[in-house]
Amino acid sequence: MNWYVVYTKPKWERKVAEQLGKIGIECYCPLITVVRQWSDRKKKIEVPLFNSYVFVQLAESDRNLVFQSAGAVRYLFWLGKPAIVKDEEIDVIRKWLHTPDSYDVSLTSIQVGDSIELESGPFSKQKAIVKEVNKTHYILVLESLGCVLKMKLK
Template identity: 60%
Template sequence: MKWYVVYTKPKWEKRAAEQLTKFNINCYCPVIKKTQQRSDRKIKVEVPLFSHYIFVQLLEKDRNLVFNSPGVVRYLFWLGKHAIVKDHEIETIKEWLSTEETSKEISVLQYQIGDKIHLNSGPFCDQNAVVKDITKTHYVLILESLGYILKVKHKE
């Protein structure tokens, strides 16, 4: 079975994943803990790693079952076809989120805009990227093979 990427309504990622799980669809919504400021205090909340996106694993003939959840909008397409995520990429995300090292920073100070680089650590280890932008606090990398734009904080 293949992993597909499903686009959800805003703030529906976790609810849609729960509903799809009730329909016996293998679903994955990666979440991270984030500190949010309330009017009188700071609290830690779990938020989806990818806004509007969840991953579902099902047979191609069963793809329409995801629309049983009111939070699902559509499938994500890449180059005119349904976007498919490889098993090892899902496992990499799960491993990365399960380690304490998820807060590690990556430094690419020696690179210039337009440079092609190979990532040798972190959640996107062994991926090739192009440096798109360099700001005072972050680097913006394009992961062409995955179709992602990655924002990485400077190492201090």
């Protein structure tokens, strides 16, 4: 079974994930904790990592079941076909969200343009290309995930 990306109504990510879970569809809505400030207080709240997106794992023939949820709008498409997310990519997101906030990172004799493989942290075993080396940080491009990673040094 493949992981698909469902586009939801704004602010409906959790509701859609809950409704789909009730009808037996495996879904994943990654949440992060952020501090929000109101006029009288600050509060930590959980918000979706990806606005208006929920990942669902189901068979191709069962794709229409997600529309039983009132907040599901459509599937995300890539090149005319429903976008499929690899199991490894979902695992990387889960691992990244459940790891501590600090890591010990050491790089030696790394030059801009080098291709490296990360050995620890949430992106371990991911291949990256070094784009910038600075006294305070490194910038790496993770091509398999399509993102840029900025690693600050302690």
